[in-house]
Amino acid sequence: MTPSDLIFSLVLITRLPGCFCGVTTVEDHSVLEGESVVIPCHYEPQYAGYVKYWCHGKMKDFCTSLARSDAPWTPAGQGKVVLFDDPVQQVFTVTMKNLQEADSGWYWCGVEVGGVWSADVTASLHINVFQGLSVVNRMLRGEEGSSITVQCLYSQGLRLTEKRWCRSGDWSSCVLTDSEGRYEDQAVEIRDNLTNAFTVTLKSLAQKDTVLVAKMTSTPEDTESKFVPTPPSSPPRLISNGAEHHRTLWEYSLMVCGVLFIVLVLVLLPWKIQVQYIKNKRKRQAEELKAKQSDPQCGDDWKNSSVILFNSTSDKMFGF
Numbered sequence: 001m002t003p004s005d006l007i008f009s010l011v012l013i014t015r016l017p018g019c020f021c022g023v024t025t026v027e028d029h030s031v032l033e034g035e036s037v038v039i040p041c042h043y044e045p046q047y048a049g050y051v052k053y054w055c056h057g058k059m060k061d062f063c064t065s066l067a068r069s070d071a072p073w074t075p076a077g078q079g080k081v082v083l084f085d086d087p088v089q090q091v092f093t094v095t096m097k098n099l100q101e102a103d104s105g106w107y108w109c110g111v112e113v114g115g116v117w118s119a120d121v122t123a124s125l126h127i128n129v130f131q132g133l134s135v136v137n138r139m140l141r142g143e144e145g146s147s148i149t150v151q152c153l154y155s156q157g158l159r160l161t162e163k164r165w166c167r168s169g170d171w172s173s174c175v176l177t178d179s180e181g182r183y184e185d186q187a188v189e190i191r192d193n194l195t196n197a198f199t200v201t202l203k204s205l206a207q208k209d210t211v212l213v214a215k216m217t218s219t220p221e222d223t224e225s226k227f228v229p230t231p232p233s234s235p236p237r238l239i240s241n242g243a244e245h246h247r248t249l250w251e252y253s254l255m256v257c258g259v260l261f262i263v264l265v266l267v268l269l270p271w272k273i274q275v276q277y278i279k280n281k282r283k284r285q286a287e288e289l290k291a292k293q294s295d296p297q298c299g300d301d302w303k304n305s306s307v308i309l310f311n312s313t314s315d316k317m318f319g320f
Contacts, residue, residue: 022121029127031127032130032154033131034156034196035099035153039125041093043111045090048090051070052069052111053067053110053111054067057105058106081096082097110122148201159196162177163190177190188201189201
């Protein structure tokens with residue numbers, strides 16, 4: 001392969017269509033241990049008839065397949081992962097159930113394009129599974145004198161721990177649940193379903209109730225979640241080959257460039273060595289010829305030599 005052929009091949013590979021676009025998904029997720037999560041993966045109309053898949057791993061080329069549209073159940077998915085494809089809406093959804101901390105990591109929505117000249121179209125996101133406490137709504141509004149209910153979710157490992165509700169900065173104000181997961185007085189009512197959530201109802205709201213803290217006593221240390229007046233969290237944004245997909249693009253581009261660089265070195269290095277060898281050989285031959293011409297012992301032989309010329313248009317031979 002000549003250098004020009006190699007350059008043409010590199011340009012052809014970088015011009016292949018469908019390598020870096022076609023699938024979008026939501027941003028990174030944080031999920032409590034034991035909970036479920038539903039991830040939508042949108043794709044372009046031309047991929048409606050292709051196989052869709054969901055896999056786990058940092059690099060999509062080496063990720064572990066957990067679910068496929070042509071295989072409802074896979075050993076790696078362990079029955080916890082379900083993939084449903086809706087070609088009409090051009091979206092497939094992935095449901096992951098009973099997540100554990102070990103499930104944290106990078107995941108990929110993929111469309112299996114197949115073929116030697118076409119790469120799969122994919123999009124990635126990171127899922128973080130953690131133990132602790134979270135609040136469904138971090139900011140709630142209510143009129144003075146009315147009641148308001150706050151829902152708190154917790155991971156499986158904290159089901160049997162005490163649940164507390166405290167006023168921020170005043171730990172002596174904490175009230176805690178009994179063995180049945182309940183507490184009630186004139187100002188606060190706590191109900192724990194002893195599975196994954198408890199609710200706190202504040203009665204007769206007053207200005208002093210602006211900032212409160214939910215607290216759970218656990219071992220070895222407490223888990224806390226503060227309530228502060230912050231803007232409501234926005235719903236998950238779709239990333240159409242945006243920040244997350246650009247990261248995917250860069251990872252794939254770096255991997256392709258690395259492979260192409262290695263191929264380039266493997267092709268050009270032997271060619272360069274061969275060219276240098278020929279140059280050195282010619283130089284060596286020229287030096288040997290020059291040395292012979294300047295050698296006194298070879299002078300007489302050179303003088304007594306003759307030159308023979310052949311005429312290509314006839315069979316005559318002339319000697320000098």
